[in-house]
Amino acid sequence: MILLLPWIPFLAAFLIMLAPREKEFLHKQIAVTSCAVNFAIVLWLIFHFHPEVPGYQFAHRYPWIPFLGIHYQVGLDGINMTLCLLHALVSFTGAIVSCWPKDRMKEYLCFYLILTGAIYGVFTALDVFQLYLFYELTLIPLYPMIVIWGSKNKAYGAMKLTLFITGGAMLALFGILILYRNLGLQSFDLLEMRKNIEILPMNPGTVHGLAGIFLVGFGVIASLWPLHSWSPIGYAAAPTSVSMLHAGVLKKMGPYLMLRLAVALLPDGVHYWANTLAVLSCVGILYAGYAAVKQQDLKFMIGFSSVSHMGYILLAIAVMNQATLSGAVLLMFSHGVMAATTFACIGFIYEQTHARGVNDFGGLAKKIPFISTCLIMASFASLGLPGFSNFVAELLIFFGSWSQYPIIVSLAIFGVFITSLYLLRMVKSVCYGAENPRWSLLHDARTIADKLPFVILLGALMLFGFWPQGLLRMIQPAVGALLS
Amino acid sequence: MMNLRYLLPEWVALGVFILLLIAEILKGDVKHPDAQNIRSFCITSLLGSILVCISTLLFLKKTGTAFGDSFIVDPLSAFFKLFFILTLFMMIPISYAFFNKRRERLETFLLILWCTLLGMFFLASANDLFVLFLCIEIITLSFYIMAAYLKHELPSIESGLKYLIIGSLASAFLVFGIALIYAAVGSTNLPVLHQAFVAHPGDRMLVLGMLFIIAGLGFKIGAVPFHLWVPDVYEGAPIPTVAFLSVGSKAAGIFVLLRLLFQVFVLTDSQRALLFSTLSALTMICGNFGALKQTSLKRLLGYSSIAHAGYLLIGFAVGYSGGITGVLYYLLAYAAANLTIFLVMAIVDRHLQSDRIEAYAGLAQRSPILGACFFIALLSLAGVPGTAGFFGKFLILLAAVHGGFLWLTLLGLVGVVVSLYYYLSVVRVIYAEEPAYDEAIPVPLSYRLTLILLVGGIFVLGLFPAPFLLGCYHTAFMLFQTPLS
Numbered sequence: 001m002i003l004l005l006p007w008i009p010f011l012a013a014f015l016i017m018l019a020p021r022e023k024e025f026l027h028k029q030i031a032v033t034s035c036a037v038n039f040a041i042v043l044w045l046i047f048h049f050h051p052e053v054p055g056y057q058f059a060h061r062y063p064w065i066p067f068l069g070i071h072y073q074v075g076l077d078g079i080n081m082t083l084c085l086l087h088a089l090v091s092f093t094g095a096i097v098s099c100w101p102k103d104r105m106k107e108y109l110c111f112y113l114i115l116t117g118a119i120y121g122v123f124t125a126l127d128v129f130q131l132y133l134f135y136e137l138t139l140i141p142l143y144p145m146i147v148i149w150g151s152k153n154k155a156y157g158a159m160k161l162t163l164f165i166t167g168g169a170m171l172a173l174f175g176i177l178i179l180y181r182n183l184g185l186q187s188f189d190l191l192e193m194r195k196n197i198e199i200l201p202m203n204p205g206t207v208h209g210l211a212g213i214f215l216v217g218f219g220v221i222a223s224l225w226p227l228h229s230w231s232p233i234g235y236a237a238a239p240t241s242v243s244m245l246h247a248g249v250l251k252k253m254g255p256y257l258m259l260r261l262a263v264a265l266l267p268d269g270v271h272y273w274a275n276t277l278a279v280l281s282c283v284g285i286l287y288a289g290y291a292a293v294k295q296q297d298l299k300f301m302i303g304f305s306s307v308s309h310m311g312y313i314l315l316a317i318a319v320m321n322q323a324t325l326s327g328a329v330l331l332m333f334s335h336g337v338m339a340a341t342t343f344a345c346i347g348f349i350y351e352q353t354h355a356r357g358v359n360d361f362g363g364l365a366k367k368i369p370f371i372s373t374c375l376i377m378a379s380f381a382s383l384g385l386p387g388f389s390n391f392v393a394e395l396l397i398f399f400g401s402w403s404q405y406p407i408i409v410s411l412a413i414f415g416v417f418i419t420s421l422y423l424l425r426m427v428k429s430v431c432y433g434a435e436n437p438r439w440s441l442l443h444d445a446r447t448i449a450d451k452l453p454f455v456i457l458l459g460a461l462m463l464f465g466f467w468p469q470g471l472l473r474m475i476q477p478a479v480g481a482l483l484s
Numbered sequence: 485m486m487n488l489r490y491l492l493p494e495w496v497a498l499g500v501f502i503l504l505l506i507a508e509i510l511k512g513d514v515k516h517p518d519a520q521n522i523r524s525f526c527i528t529s530l531l532g533s534i535l536v537c538i539s540t541l542l543f544l545k546k547t548g549t550a551f552g553d554s555f556i557v558d559p560l561s562a563f564f565k566l567f568f569i570l571t572l573f574m575m576i577p578i579s580y581a582f583f584n585k586r587r588e589r590l591e592t593f594l595l596i597l598w599c600t601l602l603g604m605f606f607l608a609s610a611n612d613l614f615v616l617f618l619c620i621e622i623i624t625l626s627f628y629i630m631a632a633y634l635k636h637e638l639p640s641i642e643s644g645l646k647y648l649i650i651g652s653l654a655s656a657f658l659v660f661g662i663a664l665i666y667a668a669v670g671s672t673n674l675p676v677l678h679q680a681f682v683a684h685p686g687d688r689m690l691v692l693g694m695l696f697i698i699a700g701l702g703f704k705i706g707a708v709p710f711h712l713w714v715p716d717v718y719e720g721a722p723i724p725t726v727a728f729l730s731v732g733s734k735a736a737g738i739f740v741l742l743r744l745l746f747q748v749f750v751l752t753d754s755q756r757a758l759l760f761s762t763l764s765a766l767t768m769i770c771g772n773f774g775a776l777k778q779t780s781l782k783r784l785l786g787y788s789s790i791a792h793a794g795y796l797l798i799g800f801a802v803g804y805s806g807g808i809t810g811v812l813y814y815l816l817a818y819a820a821a822n823l824t825i826f827l828v829m830a831i832v833d834r835h836l837q838s839d840r841i842e843a844y845a846g847l848a849q850r851s852p853i854l855g856a857c858f859f860i861a862l863l864s865l866a867g868v869p870g871t872a873g874f875f876g877k878f879l880i881l882l883a884a885v886h887g888g889f890l891w892l893t894l895l896g897l898v899g900v901v902v903s904l905y906y907y908l909s910v911v912r913v914i915y916a917e918e919p920a921y922d923e924a925i926p927v928p929l930s931y932r933l934t935l936i937l938l939v940g941g942i943f944v945l946g947l948f949p950a951p952f953l954l955g956c957y958h959t960a961f962m963l964f965q966t967p968l969s
Contacts, residue, residue, distance in 0.1 A: 065950045139868075
């Protein structure tokens with residue numbers, strides 16, 4: 001089952017490529033079905049996942065390039081199981097959102113499915129070469145998707161996003177190559193690497209250098225301040241379902257890979273950089289929060305907001321203990337679902353109005369009650385209100401880091417206030433206040449297909465808000481194994 | 485010993501060449517080219533290249549010499565012969581697409597291609613410095629003609645002239661180096677030279693001769709500081725010529741460098757590392773940054789080919805079987821991607837009428853298959869995972885890290901980011917911009933098949949590299965194992 005995850009979307013993309021151009025409905029059917037099948041597979045995997053069993057489950061391993069010790073190797077523990085669930089949720093809803101009318105639907109869906117498959121590849125891979133291959137593959141469909149179907153300054157935004165993330169990926173590749181050489185294992189197997197490092201530690205200088213390389217390399221995609229500047233521009237330019245996937249899932253690959261490569265393999269190195277990372281993440285939280293307050297464009301605002309939220313996750317990685325890392329993984333999930341919902345709401349409004357300034361709207365709660373409710377709920381989730389899983393996650397991170405960085409945690413909590421400042425202001429000016437007569441023709445989500453994405457995303461957010469244990473019972477043993 | 489059977493691939497190639505030559509003399513008509521004639525010419529060439537390919541495969545594992553030591557068959561020569569013949573195979577549809585639509589004399593061009601191929605085949609087996617030089621001259625002379633082939637178009641003539649002047653300069657370097665070495669040793673036989681190099685490693689004449697030869701080869705592969713001709717010649721020359729120049733001629737240069745550097749010349753590791761890492765760093769920087777501001781696609785590809793020469797030179801700096809495996813694999817990947825690009829360019833040439841990048845606007849809408857192939861080939865050149873280019877770069881950089889060339893690796897990785905900028909700019913034009921004309925560009929079935937073959941090659945080399953990797957490794961390994969006899 002798990003082996004199918006990346007390949008079903010690839011196959012679907014191939015089928016769409018072969019299908020005749022006029023049959024747009026068929027393309028949509030193929031795309032949505034393939035994502036739904038993947039969603040079902042992920043659910044099946046979750047129900048057959050045993051949190052109490054140590055190590056990776058559903059593991060498979062086939063030789064790929066034996067000459068260099070490269071395997072096609074997959075497996076799930078609590079961490080990537082959670083992220084697969086996140087990706088299943090967002091990619092399925094994103095596929096529905098992708099079907100909103102647009103030009104050149106066929107190509108769009110092809111690129112979308114390639115992107116989806118590559119992300120599944122990242123979240124299931126256990127071989128560093130394979131991991132890297134899928135990781136960089138995710139970048140490629142993004143560029144044409146943003147540059148063809150994007151809006152506002154799209155050529156610049158797309159290029160900046162691609163180059164920044166590629167730069168980070170190249171640095172990470174450099175680290176991987178050095179790691180491969182220094183271990184002398186002739187293998188890219190993540191588990192073997194880990195075992196080998198435990199038996200034969202590398203010299204401290206190399207460990208520190210490598211950890212730094214990984215933190216910066218993957219920090220780019222995790223929008224670590226000051227490497228975040230691609231993110232708001234890129235999201236503002238991207239079409240809706242790309243923003244959803246990128247802010248929701250792709251960005252989580254950064255911290256995920258940090259956990260897999262830096263925290264698991266080079267814990268001493270991460271300790272060495274902990275103070276720097278904590279300070280940078282705190283600056284990121286505050287700076288991006290402040291920048292979000294100043295934004296007049298909704299997508300820019302949410303883009304900065306996501307940079308600010310990623311700061312909490314990076315802070316958790318800097319502290320690196322059981323509580324914070326569990327919180328970090330939970331926050332990756334919650335923030336992913338929340339960000340996807342917000343971008344879907346904004347996208348829904350933008351599709352009809354082609355406006356997305358904070359002050360362009362007003363009184364939308366009356367005009368489009370369903371979408372407004374979703375937007376308000378997502379905002380509440382974002383500012384960490386109890387009842388949404390973000391609350392539990394942030395609490396875990398703050399409790400876990402308090403003893404180590406009391407000042408930074410206080411500043412980070414202040415960041416939550418900044419978040420509420422701009423989000424509540426947005427809710428006020430978009431959903432309430434005087435109705436703007438320009439949008440009298442605006443209509444709400446009417447059909448089930450329109451409503452379904454929002455229902456699924458918010459449902460998941462609330463389900464795990466009231467029952468965080470559902471995810472934490474999988475995450476905690478995995479984090480424990482990571483740290484041991 | 486004559487051992488003529490070792491020359492089987494050359495005999496076959498010579499046979500095809502003579503057959504085509506006779507056919508051209510008897511039936512060719514310069515004034516009124518006959519479509520049927522041209523097609524049978526192409527088909528004969530295709531079949532001939534398949535035959536040559538098979539006969540080369542027969543000698544894949546054999547080693548031996550002929551013509552009193554001046555001709556050698558070994559894994560390295562077999563690898564490059566296969567490479568050259570596959571390139572020629574792909575050159576036939578490219579030439580057909582380009583010249584047939586322009587109503588130019590395709591038959592003569594194919595004849596020159598075969599002549600170049602013969603030069604390349606003998607080059608791959610040359611075991612004598614003099615034969616080596618002769619083969620390089622055959623190749624270069626054919627390229628002079630091919631570059632100036634569009635005799636009614638000024639840019640083509642200009643390009644031919646430029647290549648003639650620069651090529652002669654390169655030949656002068658080569659021949660001067662050979663003369664110095666001959667003066668010092670008194671022989672042109674490669675094994676004898678090798679013994680001389682081993683016996684007198686610091687001899688001034690030998691070192692000077694070696695440096696002159698390396699400089700001459702630097703022109704051929706387009707390495708800095710001998711790269712200035714590349715963009716100019718690429719811009720003016722007809723597309724098939726550029727394709728063959730960027731793939732075949734560069735591979736020939738790489739081959740001679742491999743043969744001489746690792747089997748004849750004696751350089752210590754640190755000397756070789758210093759020389760080639762400097763050259764490769766400069767070449768990568770020049771190529772990648774030079775390409776940034778180009779508006780002509782052919783010029784851009786010229787600079788990109790300089791950058792790729794830089795990556796190949798990393799492998800030379802590293803040396804050993806690791807680095808050379810990388811070089812060989814990289815060459816395969818580069819050839820597959822470049823030939824795809826030039827095939828697409830040749831197909832659309834008459835529809836776009838220009839090689840400006842803007843002219844390619846909306847290509848993906850006018851022909852989705854051409855757009856997709858172009859996209860994939862550009863990604864492979866940039867080194868995106870899943871494509872051949874990535875694995876080639878991966879192997880070279882892995883070898884570089886193993887050899888301790890950390891700064892060179894880092895420079896190579898930065899180069900990837902820079903190159904992504906200009907490749908993606910082309911992708912943007914192809915995909916996102918509105919086409920100037922809406923009419924679709926038809927792609928006949930034969931081109932479709934060729935494109936699928938090439939793009940399939942890019943993916944197979946990128947995703948299932950194991951067998952090819954072993955082949956490259958075997959070749960590289962044998963390069964260091966078998967002294968020339």
